[in-house]
Amino acid sequence: MTIWLLIPATIVVGFVWGVTVYLKLDRLQAARELALARLSAALHDRQELTLELMRVSSGYMPLEKSLIEAVALSRSYAMQARTVLARTKTETDLCWALARLLLAAQEHEDLLRDPRFDTLLSQLGTAENIATQGRNDYNRRVEDLEDFLNGPALRPFTHLLHLVAGQPFELDPKVAREAMMAMLTPRATAGTEVMTRRQLPHIASVAFNV
DSSP states (O other): OHHHHHHHHHHHHHHHHHHHHHHHHHHHHHHHHHHHHHHHHHHHHHHHHHHHHHHHHHTTOGGGHHHHHHHHHHHHHHHHOOSHHHHHHHHHHHHHHHHHHHHHHTTOHHHHTOHHHHHHHHHHHHHHHHHHHHHHHHHHHHHHHHHHHTSTTTHHHHHHHTOOOOOOOOOOHHHHHHHHHHHHSOOOSHHHHHIIIIIHHHHTTTSOOO
């Protein structure tokens, strides 16, 4: 009789456990998707500001047409990226292209003194901070889901059902650091003093913090 009582009890416990696991999995996946949506929105804002920066810069840098076109191409690829892996690659390329544009801008004092340029740099800095927060939040959600899927009770089902936590969003740290160093390198030009005094704090946050 005891065995016959254990069977339904086991079924009930298994059902409750399954429902509990499913609800937590659904909650973690929903949190990851929400964080990804917020990160995507932040990256979109950054791309729009990059477009405005190109428009302002092009009027002062006619000889840097190829550089501006390179930024535009990198931005286009970043906007077309759909997977997280593709976004990490295209946003890294955009980061480097934007760093080169800002470095070239130091040679054009009239551009540096344009209030629109200074405003855009400030807005880029703000957008960059928001994007960095979005990246960190998304990566935490991926890590939480990874820990849950790899828990001892769920690991067999994870492999059986091919469940994955998702791809973390990380720019290539080497490229991002090179971009940052390029922007921080002193330049012996008339515009350097203006760039350093008024705009360098904003520029320093254009590349993701790595």
